[in-house]
Amino acid sequence: MKKPLFALITLTGCGIALAQSSVTLFGVVDASVSGYSNRSNDERAVLLHQGSVKLSRTALSNSGYNPSRLGFRGTEDLGGGLAASFWFEAPMTNDDGATGVSSFTRRSTVSLSGGFGEIRLGRDYTPTFWSNAVFDPFGANGVGTNLIHSANNFNVTGGTGGVAGNPNVLRASNSIGYFLPPNLSGFYGQLQYAFHEQTKYDPGTSTPVNALGVAAPTRAGRYVGGRFGYADGALDVAVAYGNSTSGDQFYLGTTDSVKTMNLGASYDFGPVKLFGELSHSKSSRNFAVTPMAATSGIDLGGYLLGVTVPIGAGLVRASYSRVHYDRNLPFTLLDDPKASKLSLGYVYNLSKRTALYATIARVSNRNGAALTVGGAAFISNAVFTPRLSRGYDLGIRHAF
Template identity: 30%
Template sequence: MKKSLIALAVAGACSAAMAQSSVQLYGVADLWFGQITVKENGVKVYPASQTGLFDGGFSNSRFGFKGSEDLGGGLKANFQLEQGFNLDDGKQAQAGKMFSRQAWVGLSGGFGEVQLGKAYSAFDDVSGLAASVFDSDLAPINNIFASTFFSDSFNNTVKYITPAIGGFSGAVSYSFGEDKTATTKASKLWSLSGKYEEGPLAVGLGYAKNDTAGGDTTATRLAGSYDLGAVKLLASYGQLKDKAPGTTSKTNEWELGVNVPLASNLALSAGYGRTTLKEDGIKVGKANSFGAALAYSLSKRTTVYAGVNATKAEDVPVTDKVKTNIYAVGLKHTF
């Protein structure tokens, strides 16, 4: 009887431990077939111009592990490890990195959440808030916005995310550089963001600064959307300033778009964007991009899609023109 009671107690303790912690395997497999055509001043550019299979039309393919442990009193320990890969050839998205997208550990509770490691910047929390064309590779915002540099995960990052209160939430992140020498200071990157999401309205503002020995780069992103039911209106505005010794450049960028639900499992999204680059106040370049896509949900986890993107960039006044056209049909599966 005593042995039975001990076995029962051990089993109960193990069950309690398992209930307090969890680990999840997840991922995205996204592949599309289509054509990319790049022309510079009317002449096709190779190998940029190709017809075939390509990874990540709607979402970059990835797999990851994430988990949490209940520490009691509302406090949790969390982690996330995420690796990107190319579904067309099976290669790592970034060679030499085991977890190229995310690798962090942290704590969460009533105070919010803290992440330590390779984590996405606070700027990224609002960068795609109102992106058209499902924030995919076909979206203008992902083809011509210079400020997307800050919409990424960075090494050696400390990030804090506030709890959501009445639709408001915010985040701040700081990334330590490891490039300090005897004569130069280490680089650093920090960003902050705030957003409001309640009912049909969503609006967010992000700011980021990359401080390096070669100069400072700052970015601002304002994004918002309003859901009218029959259509969802999208708008984003960004600005990038680059200060290097002897020169200053500024890029203004904007995108307008719409999401239209055509049926319970069918949606259309389209958008147009434009950027203008100035150096020391003189216009030296411009670009515009149009994208549109249809997404049909076969299930909660599987979507087929088709879309196009047309982007044109040119130098001023040299008038060196580059045109890129993309035609895609793809399949996305999440697990």
């Protein structure tokens, strides 16, 4: 619901009213009963076989259909086609009330827009995340979230050969973004650069070291990415690329990075809407002086196929996603980890703002992959290997 700026000033007790300005309060409250079941198997020889072990959980959760959130956004018309805007959006855990407007980690930006496009500063979504969400029938939410998005943190296979995970899978802090103007005959795009804001030391040997002998990071956190696409009527297609510096160690002369590229598309035929995405990511470690036993990193390839079918006030959603890890080991008899996921859901819209939804999903892991639909992490050790993960969401979403 929209509130004029003077109303916000009345509530807060301070501020200056500006002509041709507006502030909007908005949000989503999403709650669901969710169940998770993750099973690991003993895949050794029959004489050693100890069966399987299953971890299960039932919970009242949030964000099964849309992320629960509370936000404030405002715009001031500066004249001459220019506008200044802000956007503060906080995550909410409405199932327990523990998280609210204590931080605006979903988005916190200020921007200037006009005929040239928009320049946006602050914490925002990364370009490479957008395709994972836009071209997923489940919007990368709940147990139905596609495996491409789930796997892109590179922390799901029991280790990545010493390479750090990806801190900028969804969002990047301390970023400067540029968005093309919306009147380019269907073409759209964005560029983003995020500062690492780490302290550099000169000479480098003065870099402080903690009690474990690890030097303070000097480059971790940096992100560079872009996304360009075309949307006209039923068709939407986009390509994105991002490079995230995930870690560094001065004394070892190493820099860890995750490079991601994806291509996604959707086409709305009316009776059905089809979705698809191809993705490739590489988590690697660069050495100033390459040692004898340098790791070659991990390549992650994946694809997604999805569909939505409107039926009256309802919407059927389905997707199949698959990922494959290439550990780039030159001499090994072990097969590389891989996983596949099938998701099926139904949404019934009670109104434009309120919906009931149900989702079920199943993940099948092979060769050490450990992707889940949610809940507790798999038991993974010398005896048990992650295998199947199943889950469901039954919930209600209200937007305001």
